[in-house]
Amino acid sequence: MLVAAARAASSKCLLAHPARAAPGLRRCISAASSPAKLDPAPTSIYIHWPYCEAKCTYCSFNKYHIPVNGQDHDRMLKCIEIDLAHALRTDPSQLYSHLGEAVGQVRQESRSLPWDEQGSKPEAAAEDLPSRSKPHIRSIYFGGGTPSLMLPSTVESICEMISQSCSVDPHVEISLEANPTSMSLDKLSAFKQAGVNRLSLGLQSLNDQDLAFFGRDHSAADGLRSAEMAMRIFDNVSLDMIWGRPGQTVDEWRKELQIIASMNSAHMSLYQLQVERGTPLHKWVAQKQVAEYDSDVLADFYEATRETAAQCGFQQYEVSSFYNTRFAPPRKSRHNTAYWEGHEYIGVGPGAHGRRHSWKSPERYRTFCVQSPNAWMKQCESHGHGVRRITRISEEDAMKEIVVFGLRTYEGVSCDTFERFSKGVPLHQFLDGEALDHFIELGLIMWSQDGRKLRPTARGLAVIDHIVADMI
Ligand SMILES: C[S@@+](CC[C@H](N)C(=O)[O-])C[C@H]1O[C@@H](n2cnc3c(N)ncnc32)[C@H](O)[C@@H]1O
Numbered sequence: 001m002l003v004a005a006a007r008a009a010s011s012k013c014l015l016a017h018p019a020r021a022a023p024g025l026r027r028c029i030s031a032a033s034s035p036a037k038l039d040p041a042p043t044s045i046y047i048h049w050p051y052c053e054a055k056c057t058y059c060s061f062n063k064y065h066i067p068v069n070g071q072d073h074d075r076m077l078k079c080i081e082i083d084l085a086h087a088l089r090t091d092p093s094q095l096y097s098h099l100g101e102a103v104g105q106v107r108q109e110s111r112s113l114p115w116d117e118q119g120s121k122p123e124a125a126a127e128d129l130p131s132r133s134k135p136h137i138r139s140i141y142f143g144g145g146t147p148s149l150m151l152p153s154t155v156e157s158i159c160e161m162i163s164q165s166c167s168v169d170p171h172v173e174i175s176l177e178a179n180p181t182s183m184s185l186d187k188l189s190a191f192k193q194a195g196v197n198r199l200s201l202g203l204q205s206l207n208d209q210d211l212a213f214f215g216r217d218h219s220a221a222d223g224l225r226s227a228e229m230a231m232r233i234f235d236n237v238s239l240d241m242i243w244g245r246p247g248q249t250v251d252e253w254r255k256e257l258q259i260i261a262s263m264n265s266a267h268m269s270l271y272q273l274q275v276e277r278g279t280p281l282h283k284w285v286a287q288k289q290v291a292e293y294d295s296d297v298l299a300d301f302y303e304a305t306r307e308t309a310a311q312c313g314f315q316q317y318e319v320s321s322f323y324n325t326r327f328a329p330p331r332k333s334r335h336n337t338a339y340w341e342g343h344e345y346i347g348v349g350p351g352a353h354g355r356r357h358s359w360k361s362p363e364r365y366r367t368f369c370v371q372s373p374n375a376w377m378k379q380c381e382s383h384g385h386g387v388r389r390i391t392r393i394s395e396e397d398a399m400k401e402i403v404v405f406g407l408r409t410y411e412g413v414s415c416d417t418f419e420r421f422s423k424g425v426p427l428h429q430f431l432d433g434e435a436l437d438h439f440i441e442l443g444l445i446m447w448s449q450d451g452r453k454l455r456p457t458a459r460g461l462a463v464i465d466h467i468v469a470d471m472i
């Protein structure tokens with residue numbers, strides 16, 4: 001997995017030079033170079049910070065206004081530590097038999113966990129991990145909400161806890177999502193000191209009217225300034241933009257994208273605007289106050305995105321993801337690649353999801369944390385974890401997931417990866433043969449020369465969700 005992306009921690013990589021590394025990272029390195037036996041299956045960790053200064057009109061993520069009394073950083077940190085410690089020390093099959101498929105809050109009569117009985121603070125100490133070597137952590141992602149509203153000391157404590165409890169890859173990618181309004185040079189430096197080595201910055205648009213329509217609390221100029229600032233501190237910065245916005249023309253988008261691309265960040269995530277249920281945007285579209293583009297116009301936007309990004313030196317490697325070809329090695333998102341390739345990830349924090357692999361059997365599970373920050377914190381404090389629901393991933397679902405995510409990337413689905421999930425059933429046998437042949441004939445997908453990878457073509461990537469639906 002993650003061949004080139006694994007080195008995304010940069011050629012000027014602090015990690016490659018421990019002597020120059022920031023304190024949080026130094027701890028990760030020393031943990032990585034400890035003699036602990038490495039778990040061959042890499043794991044990622046997702047930590048959700050749920051608060052935002054303003055709620056954007058298109059956003060359906062699990063986010064909440066900052067409480068009137070401010071964010072309770074100490075309590076949040078304590079609960080993240082509880083939730084993470086539990087995930088690191090508990091086999092998901094054990095949690096499954098404990099919670100079953102129950103939906104909703106964990107029942108009060110649920111069994112309390114060992115540290116409750118002992119009355120001690122939960123620690124995910126290595127010696128506590130039963131029948132398993134330390135998890136091997138390849139990426140950590142602070143997502144939100146707005147994680148740039150966290151205290152850098154919170155991020156540092158979490159990185160420290162992970163480095164003590166896990167075997168951390170020397171090239172670990174530690175990403176943090178940031179909003180232009182909640183960052184300063186000092187704060188970014190402090191995040192870097194804490195261990196963060198990749199910053200994902202949400203710009204969304206360079207049009208002030210669109211930013212106001214989206215409910216963003218920054219101007220285009222603020223966005224550009226914050227991107228410059230981020231790139232002074234981090235050499236792995238990803239810029240997020242949204243295209244297909246109401247009233248936007250393809251030409252305007254090309255110009256906007258040229259400006260963003262000329263900033264020469266390591267990576268860009270260029271998303272088509274999604275009208276998500278439960279958002280103000282969805283209501284406006286339903287009430288016909290806002291018109292959506294039809295699929296032909298969106299196809300033009302998509303083509304303009306690919307063309308402009310390529311002209312500016314960015315290579316697409318997934319439907320919405322582009323790396324800068326001037327950076328060696330390329331800074332593909334290691335964390336997202338882990339999602340796409342079906343690897344395990346632990347999800348911690350309000351509303352976080354996880355994909356867990358049992359240590360004892362080939363079973364896989366999906367975990368869902370309690371959504372509201374207050375209810376999640378209460379449950380962490382009373383039950384020793386924040387998971388509200390855990391479901392088993394059937395073999396068929398696991399195989400479908402590998403195909404769906406794999407075909408959204410230029411790498412495509414590898415037969416080797418697929419067969420790890422299919423108990424040897426070959427990929428071509430799993431897919432609908434007629435549909436497969438049809439899409440190959442249309443030039444939308446193709447087999448690699450050695451026949452071990454099924455890949456979308458550039459044209460295929462534009463319509464990949466429709467293609468996949470017909471094949472599985
Ligand atoms: C978890 S969000 C938030 C990151 C950060 N709080 C921010 O707003 O800049 C990550 C990215 O998802 C994208 N996104 C969120 N909702 C979207 C939607 N409805 N359509 C397209 N992109 C969306 C945005 O580009 C955003 O930067």
Ligand code: SF4
Pocket residue numbers: 051052053054055056059060061063144145146179202
């Ligand atoms: S700031 Fe980010 S997470 Fe918060 S509402 Fe806006 S897009 Fe969503």
